Amino acid sequence: MKKYNLLFASLLFLFPNETIAQERAIIKIDTDRVIDQINPHLYGNFSEHLGQGIYGGIYDPKSIQADEDGFRKDVIEQTKELKVSILRWPGGNFVSGYHWEDGIGDRSKRPTRIDLAWGGKESNMIGTDEFIQFARKAKVEPYFCVNLGTGSLDEARNWVEYCNVEKGTYYSDLRRKNGFEKPHKVTYWGLGNEVDGPWQMGHKSPEDYSKMAIETAKLMRWIDKDIKLIASGSSNYDADWNKWNRTILDEMYNYIDYISLHHYSHNTSDYYTYLTNTIEVENYIRIVEQQIKEAKMKNRSSKDVFIAFDEWNAWTRTFGGTDNTLSEIYDLQDALIVAQYLNIFLRTCDIVKMANMAQLVNVIAPMRVDNDKLWKQTTYYPLYLFANNCRGKALDIYIKSPAYSTDKYKEVPYLDVSSTYEPSRNEVVINVVNRNKDKAITADILSQTGSFDKKATANIVSGANINITNSVNEQNVDIKKEEIKTSGEKITYSFAPRSFTQIIVKVK
Incomplete structure (x- = not known):
């Protein structure tokens, strides 16, 4: 036990901004938990x-x-x-x-x-x-x-x-x-x-x-x-x-x-x-x-x-x-x-x-x-x-995410998340920034009220590195689309490193 604690402490010293084992993130969506109209x-x-x-x-x-x-x-x-x-x-x-x-x-x-x-x-x-x-x-x-x-x-x-x-x-x-x-x-x-x-x-x-x-x-x-x-x-x-x-x-x-x-x-x-x-x-x-x-x-x-x-x-x-x-x-x-x-x-x-x-x-x-x-x-x-x-109502969500620390802030979640619900379209939007520069983070997105449609769309803004730019001649960063399959009450998705991802899904 002492050897394990010593090894763990050494890893924390070498990698202060990283969690040692990337646990799975959890995002809970409840369309009844409304912050306000947008x-x-x-x-x-x-x-x-x-x-x-x-x-x-x-x-x-x-x-x-x-x-x-x-x-x-x-x-x-x-x-x-x-x-x-x-x-x-x-x-x-x-x-x-x-x-x-x-x-x-x-x-x-x-x-x-x-x-x-x-x-x-x-x-x-x-x-x-x-x-x-x-x-x-x-x-x-x-x-x-x-x-x-x-x-x-x-x-x-x-x-x-x-x-x-x-x-x-x-x-x-x-x-x-x-x-x-x-x-x-x-x-x-x-x-x-x-x-x-x-x-x-x-x-x-x-x-x-x-x-x-x-x-x-x-x-x-x-x-x-x-x-x-x-x-x-x-x-x-x-x-x-x-x-x-x-x-x-x-x-x-x-x-x-x-x-x-x-x-x-x-x-x-x-x-x-x-x-x-x-x-x-x-x-x-x-x-x-x-x-x-x-x-x-x-x-x-x-x-x-x-x-x-x-x-x-x-x-x-x-x-x-x-x-x-x-x-x-x-x-x-x-x-x-x-x-x-x-x-x-x-x-x-x-x-x-x-x-x-x-x-x-x-x-x-x-x-x-x-x-x-x-x-x-x-x-x-x-x-x-x-x-x-992102129209309609903003939702008060639950998020549990791996975290990192800086000199000023402790336990900063890698995933920064907001969500909206448009009742007229029965549509939920989940906005996720993955701050992790090098690693994807997998999250289980859980519906607390009703179930997700069988298919969802992910819009992804990312790039080869954090310093990549666009120019008049080249669009290195734009929107990539991806179709996602859901399992009713859960979406399991891996958020790319250094990315913003917007998931759009119908609920019923």
Whole structure:
């Protein structure tokens, strides 16, 4: 017995990140254990005036892909294919120096401004009316963010008037004069961007931000009582982010519908540590959920406030560098990070009602345009699978998995899992990231209510190694399909190493 313990201890020392014997994982699916209905706005996105996100991305009148208004038809089609539900604009850091009246009316008379957020110049060729045109073509809901950095209360409420009032006022008639008779009816409005960050133009304390945001919210709502308002929550986790959120919620609870959170995952260590980055995201969400409940009680309010996670992504190579175009190239491990974010948003969909990947095209984006040709990054594929297949209700599942440890986290499950159920189709979707870089993990997937159909489909995103990328000429990472046989109440499946797998199966 002593010799066995000595051998076991030696193996643990040599292989600290691996379990010695890979036990079989267990995933239990119960369609009665519902977290909440999935809001389609979980599959939102974000377009900022930055790099080639707008010019050369959604708008490129010199391209052979340009439509009659100069918008790229390939970007429009891929936005539809990704089922993007809501698109945040115009920023981002950019918005804290943006004045929306620069971007309306005769294009030949629009001023060119210095972009203080990212450097370079802003032509204002794409403004409010043009962005609405793109949104309608791509069938996405527009989500505007107002300037609470260098902007004013009047500027914010006038923008709502320009967009949402039908006629008979100065700004509504100005819109009609500019060729848009019908109101744009923009429902979602952000009250500034990352105002907690010292990098932001107009950075404020939580108390000062709350005062300005409340007055702005009042005026905007007096113009249109039906708009939804999103407060600028935490993005600066090196500061006292709990104080920021708690102050915002305590002061602004009765004026807002959402509080925003932002988070980016940076690969600054080894693969296994990188894939634990999203653990803190789920922790942040649950902490803010409790802060929302606390603020609701303090304000004796009957209304609900939710989380809009309106900036998130993997972001490493161009983070903090000199490349202000943020033209990131993603690899397989970044695709797994994206899948983990989406797993989290499903597991927390009772409080997270909107999520916006940053960004749509070219700028830390799932698709890029090079040599006038659109191509899909590795991160495109998990986003596509979730947005197209994970609808209906999110399920509270049971998962038992082999695990590994890092310096920060102990017992990290190799399998990161979420599941959804669409009653109208009697369809269950099981989303599984296998974090194990080298080994497949076999799991028994058990139905606790009813039985699985005899056949299921697996969609697999994987690759030869964790650093593999796609390019304009080569798609090394995409979706592979596999048919699976089930045994009624159980599916036994081996999840490939370093992979995201989505299993779709009917239940009866």
